[in-house]
Amino acid sequence: MKFFIDTADIAEIRDLAATGLVDGVTTNPSLIAKSGRKFLDVVAEICAVVPGPVSAEVAATDFDTMLREGRRLAAIATNVAVKVPLTVDGLKTCKALSDDGVAVNVTLCFSAAQALLAAKAGAAYVSPFVGRLDDIGQNGMDLIADIVGIYDQYPALRTEVLVASVRHPGHVVEAARLGAHVATIPPAVLRQLYNHPLTDKGLAAFLDDWARTGQSILGA
Ligand code: E4P
Numbered sequence: 001m002k003f004f005i006d007t008a009d010i011a012e013i014r015d016l017a018a019t020g021l022v023d024g025v026t027t028n029p030s031l032i033a034k035s036g037r038k039f040l041d042v043v044a045e046i047c048a049v050v051p052g053p054v055s056a057e058v059a060a061t062d063f064d065t066m067l068r069e070g071r072r073l074a075a076i077a078t079n080v081a082v083k084v085p086l087t088v089d090g091l092k093t094c095k096a097l098s099d100d101g102v103a104v105n106v107t108l109c110f111s112a113a114q115a116l117l118a119a120k121a122g123a124a125y126v127s128p129f130v131g132r133l134d135d136i137g138q139n140g141m142d143l144i145a146d147i148v149g150i151y152d153q154y155p156a157l158r159t160e161v162l163v164a165s166v167r168h169p170g171h172v173v174e175a176a177r178l179g180a181h182v183a184t185i186p187p188a189v190l191r192q193l194y195n196h197p198l199t200d201k202g203l204a205a206f207l208d209d210w211a212r213t214g215q216s217i218l219g220a
Pocket of ligand 1: 006028127131184
């Protein structure tokens with residue numbers, strides 16, 4: 001499963017990209033607003049740091065303007081994936097951009113029916129928001145299972161299931177268990193994935209025992 005990071009914070013992106021575990025980045029208008037920076041500048045900068053797909057979301061809601069915005073975003077770098085909302089005009093834009101060879105990430109997906117439409121519109125990625133479904137008392141991961149199961153029926157489909165609105169490590173593990181192609185992970189959650197108290201305890205014991213040997217691997 002690919003790991004994207006869900007942030008527009010360039011310092012976080014540089015730091016996590018250095019781990020070698022980052023396959024791409026997703027942004028959205030809220031994350032851009034939080035960065036306090038100019039959208040097009042941030043996207044260009046992220047694209048230069050991470051070679052994988054960088055999702056940049058259109059801001060218009062009508063087809064003509066979304067298409068113009070999408071083309072503008074796609075022109076920033078070859079690794080831009082244009083993000084469009086799952087609306088009638090969003091999917092029209094998805095189809096037009098996809099037909100032009102632009103990778104499109106269809107966002108704000110909350111049902112299997114919507115995911116089916118995104119695939120038919122030629123989306124490179126569909127982004128079901130698991131955390132926001134959990135927030136309203138539904139099980140977000142059930143939707144992932146549903147979409148992965150449906151897409152699996154049609155091996156020719158190229159749309160990847162990108163698990164979004166990830167809130168904790170359990171979402172990431174379950175996404176992998178279900179065979180989702182990608183999870184986009186907030187930086188804090190990605191860092192949590194490393195942690196286990198038995199790793200810390202075990203390492204402390206090994207270091208103590210090693211110190212008692214008085215040896216050095218690099219020394220004489
Ligand atoms: C990513 O593409 C989504 O915009 C993001 O994961 C949404 O996450 P949130 O529900 O925590 O805002």
